[in-house]
Amino acid sequence: MSTVDAPIGRGPQSDRVKGTLFRLALLSSLALGLITLIALLADVVISGAARLNGDLLTNFPSGIPENAGAQSAIFGTIWVIGLTGLMCIPVGVGAAIYLEEYADRERWWNRAIELNIQNLAAVPSIVYGILGLAFLVRGAFGLGQVVLAGAMTLALLVLPIVIIASREAIRAVPPSIREGSMALGATKWQTIRRQVLPGAIPGIATGSILALSRAIGEAAPLVLLGALTFITFNPEGLDSAFTVLPIQIFNWISRPQEEFQTLAAAAIVVLLVILLTMNAAAILLRNRYQRKW
Amino acid sequence: MPAAGPDRELMQATDASALSQPAVRPLGRARPRWGERAIQGLLFLCAAVSVVTTVCIVVALVEPTISFFGEVPIGDFLFGTEWAPLFSPPSFGVLPLITATLTTTFVALCVCIPAGLGAAIYLSEYAHPRARKVLKPVLEILAGIPTVVYGFFALTFLTPLLQDVWPGFLGDPPQIFNMLAAGLVMGVMILPTVASLSEDALTAVPQALREGAYGMGASKMQVATRIVVPAALSGIVASFVLGISRAVGETMIVLVAAGGTPNLSFIPTEPGQTMTAFIAAAGIGDQPTGSVGYKTLFAVGSTLFVATLLMNVLSIRLVRKYREVYE
Numbered sequence: 001m002s003t004v005d006a007p008i009g010r011g012p013q014s015d016r017v018k019g020t021l022f023r024l025a026l027l028s029s030l031a032l033g034l035i036t037l038i039a040l041l042a043d044v045v046i047s048g049a050a051r052l053n054g055d056l057l058t059n060f061p062s063g064i065p066e067n068a069g070a071q072s073a074i075f076g077t078i079w080v081i082g083l084t085g086l087m088c089i090p091v092g093v094g095a096a097i098y099l100e101e102y103a104d105r106e107r108w109w110n111r112a113i114e115l116n117i118q119n120l121a122a123v124p125s126i127v128y129g130i131l132g133l134a135f136l137v138r139g140a141f142g143l144g145q146v147v148l149a150g151a152m153t154l155a156l157l158v159l160p161i162v163i164i165a166s167r168e169a170i171r172a173v174p175p176s177i178r179e180g181s182m183a184l185g186a187t188k189w190q191t192i193r194r195q196v197l198p199g200a201i202p203g204i205a206t207g208s209i210l211a212l213s214r215a216i217g218e219a220a221p222l223v224l225l226g227a228l229t230f231i232t233f234n235p236e237g238l239d240s241a242f243t244v245l246p247i248q249i250f251n252w253i254s255r256p257q258e259e260f261q262t263l264a265a266a267a268i269v270v271l272l273v274i275l276l277t278m279n280a281a282a283i284l285l286r287n288r289y290q291r292k293w
Numbered sequence: 294m295p296a297a298g299p300d301r302e303l304m305q306a307t308d309a310s311a312l313s314q315p316a317v318r319p320l321g322r323a324r325p326r327w328g329e330r331a332i333q334g335l336l337f338l339c340a341a342v343s344v345v346t347t348v349c350i351v352v353a354l355v356e357p358t359i360s361f362f363g364e365v366p367i368g369d370f371l372f373g374t375e376w377a378p379l380f381s382p383p384s385f386g387v388l389p390l391i392t393a394t395l396t397t398t399f400v401a402l403c404v405c406i407p408a409g410l411g412a413a414i415y416l417s418e419y420a421h422p423r424a425r426k427v428l429k430p431v432l433e434i435l436a437g438i439p440t441v442v443y444g445f446f447a448l449t450f451l452t453p454l455l456q457d458v459w460p461g462f463l464g465d466p467p468q469i470f471n472m473l474a475a476g477l478v479m480g481v482m483i484l485p486t487v488a489s490l491s492e493d494a495l496t497a498v499p500q501a502l503r504e505g506a507y508g509m510g511a512s513k514m515q516v517a518t519r520i521v522v523p524a525a526l527s528g529i530v531a532s533f534v535l536g537i538s539r540a541v542g543e544t545m546i547v548l549v550a551a552g553g554t555p556n557l558s559f560i561p562t563e564p565g566q567t568m569t570a571f572i573a574a575a576g577i578g579d580q581p582t583g584s585v586g587y588k589t590l591f592a593v594g595s596t597l598f599v600a601t602l603l604m605n606v607l608s609i610r611l612v613r614k615y616r617e618v619y620e
Contacts (some may be wrong), residue, residue, distance in 0.1 A: 015512055022514045026419060029411030030428060033435050033488075036481045039440070068466045094339030102333050103340070115609070116341050122535060122605040123598070124542025126348060126569050129576065130594045134353035138582050156346050163343070189332050210437075217439025220544035220569070224576035246441045246545075253445055254547055261449060268442050279437060283430060285456075 016138055048265030056266050059168050060232040061248065064109035065259030073248035075234035076147070076171070077216060077274075080244055083151035084158065084215050089208050091155075092162030096204075099163070100170040101192055121160035128157045129221030148238040153221050158211040165207020169200040202289035209282040213275050219246035245271045318582045328451055354441035354598055357591035370592065376555035376571070378589045379578075389555035392592065393565030397476040397547055398540040400561055404480025405536050409487025410529065416488070417495035418517045429489075429587075436485035444549030447478040452550065465562055470552025479546050494528020494615055495521055509530040531611035538604040542597065568597050 059069025094157035095117075103110040132153035136143050143149040173196050181191040197204075222244060231243040243251075243266060335546055362370070365385045373386020412432070416425050451474040459466035467473050477593055499523050506520045522529065552564030566574070572590050582588035 019512055019514045023419060023537045026415035029408035030415055032408050033412065033432055033481060033484050037431070039450065040442070043446055044442070047449065061297045072578065085567050091339045091342055094336045095343065098336035098340040102336060113340050113344055116347055118609050119602065120343055120346060120603050122538055122601065123350070124544070124569065124574050124601055126542065126544045127594060130572065130591065131350050131353050133576065135349055159343060159346070187326060187329055189329050213437060219439065219441045220573060223573045246439050249445070250441050250545065253448065264445060266395050267443060271439060272442065275437060275439070279434065290425070
């Protein structure tokens, strides 16, 4: 009954205290994320500082920590990720166009494809490693532990990300553009190619960059593909053995010597610089070119 | 309106089609355009790649799994308490891998559920739009850090820190490899996933519900906890389920920081080997194709795939539910 008598205005003091505490609790959840991020960045930079030099980029892996570098891993990453992009971006954009522009949602197979893509996006990455191991490295294709097998596995892994981002970008192009184009006599494909896709390119590019940056950091599936072997040469072709940065980092982390931990931290800094640059490029692209219709 | 470039192209397109069309043509069905059909077929094939991927995953898992269970009784696999597939005689009890998976997942959830939901409520209900514009990309960075880096962080920063500050009454301090540090770091890794999905659900709650509550004299905290969160509950639960699925499927953090010894224990300060870490370790070991050691990898992989698949489907259904209600 006391609430009836309470004056209009601010609530009782206990409520205000509770409100403030609640707000602090919410803020501290965000702070947990930010503090971890800062601690992580500081930790790798400080631990790796001693080895952050040109040798890291130009030397090959070696059993002697002072001589070891990550050149083969850096070139391996460039090869594998370049190839991953070449495979997953065209297929992903094609699938997105089909689902947004052609697919009739009344048909069960189109709904199945959609559900399937959502599902694949959440399948653990190590399961893709099993797929790659069973079909690409051994078994049906029998490619062996080579660049092509690694790139195909990663392409399948990030395909759902490319599809989902491209669909959003295509959906953001208003129907009036399509209708205008069709009314002027363009065919469906002419409309898509000359009107819809140019409008959706910034969104597609942003999504593709983010997908590739996910692929760059991925280690688990490649561990299964045998990328962990000692590689002291750069890849020379699709059928060349390879290693990539996260795998090289994992290799160094699992060695007992302190020097290799330093080396791992330095390589992590290189990896993070690449990833942050890509993320920044994606965000810039999004802010700069994304059109408000 | 489109910019000059596409506009001009459109003009050319119409010019071209005007020229190619005969001046008088009866209305009715256009002639079939085989090029257009071919393009549509090609795009359908692109979309079908994803279905083929799923089928291949299932095929890759099922055949070796069945032949594994031909050699190892399924009861021994599910209820055996010792996991030593490479010893002789080998034993294939998957329970130690499951307890380690559950322990690291539980620790991760203790971090990512409260913190993820808290961050989501702050971003959706409290944060100024400008603050949100800065905070969300920062959380996205957290989600974009490679998991092997988180593993390094858990092993070289968090574990020593925990060992230093460990209060005696909690028992033995964490060992060099322990499930606690791995789980905690994993929780922070999953935080952005939970936060961003929950925030989507919270912002989808209609403004009228909030205004109604304010009109009745509710405080900001009451609106957030008693109106908005319950209204968005299915979406929030979906984010938790997806978080669990991510934690169960995470590999590199546990492989680096939790150690490689199967351990039938729920004590987080001890080392343990999760299902994912076992698969990776078996892969590193480079088993010959067809050996029992090679097949165990697929048996554990199937267990993992089925578990995460069920959670993903549940999560997708829950998200649909709130979208149906509000959007």
